[in-house]
Amino acid sequence: MNFRTYKLKDIGEVITGNTPSKSNSEFYDSKDVMFIKPDDLYIDRITMLNESKEYLSNKGAEHARILPQGSVLVTCIGIIGKVGILKQEMAAFNQQINAIIPDKNIVNEKYLAYKIWNDRKKLQHIANAPLVPIINKKQFSEFKIDIPSLDYQLKVVDVLDKAQELIDKRKAQIEALDQLTQSVFLEMFGDPDKNTKQWNVYKLKEVVDKNCSISYGIVQPGDDVPDGVPIVRPVDIQQGIISVDNLKRTAKHISDAYSRTILKGCELLLTVRGTVGASYLVDESFKGVNVTRGITPLLFNEKIVNPIYIFHLFKTEQYQRKFKSLAKGITLLQINLIDLRELTLPVPPITVQNEFSKFVKKITIQKKKLQNSLNEMETIFNSLMQRAFKGELFNEQ
Template sequence: MEVSLKEISKIVTGNTPSKKNKNYWNSKDICFIKPDVIGSGIDSITTSNEYISNSASSKARIVDRNTILITCIGNIGRIGIISDKKVAFNQQINAIIPNYKINIRYLAYVLLFSQPRLNALANSAVVPIVNKTQLGNFKVKINPNLESQGKIVSILDKIAKIIKKQTKEIEHLDELIKARFVEMFGEFPYNEKGWNIGTIRDLVSDVRYGTSKKASENNDGKYPYLRMNNITYDGKLDLRDLKSIDIPEKDLEKYSVKKDDILFNRTNSRELVGKTCVYTIPETMILAGFIIRVRLNELANPLFVSTFLNTDYSKQLFKTICKNASGQSNINATELQKIKIYIPPLSLQNKFANFVQQVDKSK
């Protein structure tokens, strides 16, 4: 049967207690969930990197076990299940609390496989948002038989276990790349190998913002349109949800992206601002306004620079230098170019890039 989510559940939008009140955050009382805690499957959420105190309860949105959390701003449709204790969550997440007899994991899988439709529902081409009303009206097809739901969950759990194992293998290869980077270049800012220190500005030949023009309404534009959700947090290009756009030929060079350009997500949530990847495809695509296109000069290899901007050091730096406005964080092109970076010999950077390419073949 087909039903809207509001027919079978209560939907609650999260909230963040004031960071100015230290009493709200100086304890380990209640897990505080943000989008970066929620993975790509439907794993149970039992811990977080932030907690609030019981005194913040009235300022937070708290839900108990057997609740689904779904991200609704930025990276739409990530699913988590609260299975054993109450948690709080921020405003980028909606909680779905079933009031209908349904297997909670079954409903989570239904939502997981509805991600493409949820993304299509998002009402912004730049910062995708699905609000509480839209989520409540969102229709899903469910099998009302609890026994059938259980059988379906059993099959999908087995498949998910295999996928998780292979994902772990890929993560190990990602860690291998990070370890090789440190082995070859050392840790920044310590620079134990004594490389020359410069800024991103020293390495670029051209820096531009993407276009603020909206994507084609019917997704029938001439060119593929890259948005912030097409860059993953760990520095990959994800083209599974790709819009299209029409743009005047005179603006094509200004807003298009070429192979080996670095793409930097300048505006997003505080946890996700600064997502960086290398564009590795020969096809011409157009960039959305919240992405900065960086073309390098002869001093740098794009894989070296992108990997540097994806290190833990850089991720923490982005959180420090980003500015907040209208619920989003921003790092502009000037601030990006001021970031310090070591500049090893290009031959060594190229050697690292070759290593990355070999590991990518294994992945």
């Protein structure tokens, strides 16, 4: 199979998005045109963009950069390499995204999306900022990829689509268990915002362990140190399941300078910068691991609250809204720790929380079986991609 190397700018038009003025309410007073932002794109697969969380009016769209159907969108600030394909007739998009309107005589949009998704680590490597990774339009335009014939591209897309469909079905089964858990949570504890069951109310600072200061993590972890201290970053939490072995590492002296956030192995990690409100429960395998600036570890007083209860409380729509309302900032959202410490929580009797925890642990056993199956599917999918992009997927006729 013959491949030809292209720069992205040579296989289509590269455009960086923008945001029409937020001060003009007329730009946002109707849902006429999709306005795509990074949180509309999945982190674990290519997103087929049929809708968005935010929209522009037709008047607002006149001040935006508009993409046609079939455009490929790639996040280039913060989390680098989330990929989407526009399925609607048109859409606007913000400045955290670069997009390509592909030349269909050279490349199929789905093949291009799969290829960029496969090469996302290469994109992440060239990002030029230590705290908030950024790939500018020029860097993105100059990024090189290998393109085969259109016939081969379509064959690859067909195989990868079928494999992705199986993965999506398994993920849907896992998501159904998550939805069941949240449904049981609301049935047992009621609406947490209205506190319909009139549980006692505590502030967050009142339910953490006396040794938990509710602090930010490491500000500048530096370069990856192979034998250093593992660190959890917000991007790790957003990706879902975290393996300590796969974490980036920092120098021990840097970690020691942030001793207040070194994990004991039973905390809830909460993202408080960028994408706020994501959480993750760590186990004993995380003992000695540290976290970066965008995460606050919460070690609870388990005589008052069960961490599993708090984890699912934080996942509710009501608390996700609370976290977003606490976040301040224009270019980068951040929750002030003073405000976080004052966050109020409905706290049922610990016996009731523990009953819910037992239910969750049973569901977790089922989820692990499905997750193991999903991991195998994703391994096969990644192998298919590697072979496809080397020209090894089909026998030459």
